[in-house]
Amino acid sequence: MTLLAAGAGSYAQFITILLIFVAVLGITAWTTRWIANYQKQQNVNENVEVIETTRIANNKYIQIIRAGEKYMVIAVCKDTVTMLGEIPEGQLRKSEKASVQKSFRELLDKAVKRDESAREEPKHDEK
Incomplete structure (x- = not known):
């Protein structure tokens, strides 16, 4: 066999091989x-919602949940x-930041903008 x-x-x-x-990556x-889409459809609940979770020890949590109209x-x-x-609904304190969920794209854009602003050098005024 020749070298060519x-x-x-x-x-x-x-x-x-490439x-x-x-093909394996695509599959x-x-x-x-x-x-992910299948699991997202399985977790769609209108009557049960975890409002807040607090960890109190290893593998021990306290949760506030909404089931129907009761908390x-x-x-x-x-x-x-x-x-x-x-808990009566009137006694719950609801924060706006917990209820607002950002998409991954929004979080990524925010991180990229923060990274770009950190790279910019401050301009010095010449007198």
Whole structure:
């Protein structure tokens, strides 16, 4: 076999492996997106919502949840969930920042703008 033919064979192998790699990446991206959409549809709830969660120890949390029109406080442990009581809606303090959810694109744009502003050097006034 000549040196030229050996080089062409290794290029063909490289291109074949590269195409297989790109195909696997495409299938992986499609599968991940499909699973994310499936799980998003499964988690659509209109009657049950976690309002706030506070960690009190390892694997122990206190949560305020809304079930229908009632607000309840529950304790969530590793193996158990215990209802601690009900809270009238008027006693809850609702913050606006907790209810506003930004998209990933908005968070990414904000991070990029912050990074760009940190790179800019302050201008000095000449007197």
